[in-house]
Amino acid sequence: MIKMLSRSTLLRATFTLLVVLTLGTTPSHAQTDDAARKFVGALAQRAITTVADRQISQIERDERFRKLFVSAFDIPEIGRFVLSRYWRAATPDQQQEFLSLFEDITVLTWAKRFQDYNGESLETVSASKDGDHSWMVDSHILRNQGPQVPVQWRLRESDDGSFRVVDIIVEGVSMAITHRSDYASAMQSNGGRIDGLLSIMRTKLDQLKAAG
């Protein structure tokens, strides 16, 4: 009898342990392909709604666009990738200023791109998980005329289960890789110093602001 009891207890304990282990290894907020696809679709829709809203002032529109952009893009992650090996050589202050300038430049760049918005829409096609916390979403931009433009989005799932965009690949051209190559060259032409790069970035930001 004692033997029986202990065996069933053992069984129950093992079962409980298995359940705990399974739950432990699978985060309760694990994301699905469909959720990744929907995230991109919703993001594009919100961006279009924001820039197309004629009820609010330009300043208000820019501010909303910036908020949306900063919340949807993992700018620190992209910035670290862009700076690559120079990131570790930089002091915390330099890293901080780099990220702040990089964010401003990126937001202004995309705000300007959206200013030319002309009724295009984004159609998401499929999504697939291609890494531990990494997803690739295939989509294309539909234009009023002309062929569709294929766009891929690389997403990263953060610890709280939310998605952030880390790269956009338009017709095979990755924004992050292009930036990395661009920034590395700008840095080298300034003697490989972070301060040189930061000063070029400040100038670029002023130009972008002046151009509106």
Add this chain to the structure above:
Amino acid sequence: MAAVAALLVGCATPPPDDDPEAKAEFEQVNDPLEPTNRVIFSANEGIDTYFLRPLAVGYRTAVPSFGRDRISDMIDNLKSPIYFANDLLQGNFTLAGATLERFALNTSFGVFGLMDVAEPMGIPGHQSDFGQTMAVWGIDDGPYLVLPLFGPSNPRDAVGMLAESYADPLDYYLQTGGRHWAYWTRMGVTAISKREAYLDALDDVKRTSLDYYSAMRSLYRQRRSAEINGAKNPSQYVVPSANMSALPANVLTEDTERQ
């Protein structure tokens, strides 16, 4: 004179061996002729700023988009023999068939190629060139090159472009019997039409990049390798909706592998 000589032998200095990351970057950038390339790049930039870009802007202002589409469709249709030959040389027989069908449909129903009637009928266009073909054959691109007037390239793509200029049957025809004006017109219209198509994209790169030269180098490389991947895996053109097909998956796989 000495300056010119220095320019021609001008090479980028490789980083020292004790900096493996810098070395890896140098190899990945693969631009040993960078100093010379930059000089040619800025000369091209000058020509573009004062000549080609204004022409493209004027063309956009003067000709409505409907007209511009007719012209670019016609230019594209006239390149069909080149696309067809390269499709065959790449072993992409299904794509070669599509090129042939497009040429027949667009030249007849599309009134000498002015209208791309094949696209709405489900035969979208694609471009194949001899640089791609050589890439499919396994020839590497080699170091980055900026060609005078033609811009970003590499030894493989430059050879491909040269070979094509001798292989185009229409060019042969136009260069004989006092038709040189037509040859130059075709070349000029193609240049302006292409430049117009890239107007916004290039303005954007120029505005947002810190170093226009290296941004263009990166863009060219990435774009080219995407095109070559497309040529190596043509199934993306041929079976656009494979997952919606009623055919069993293995039949489709066999079909695409055969190409």
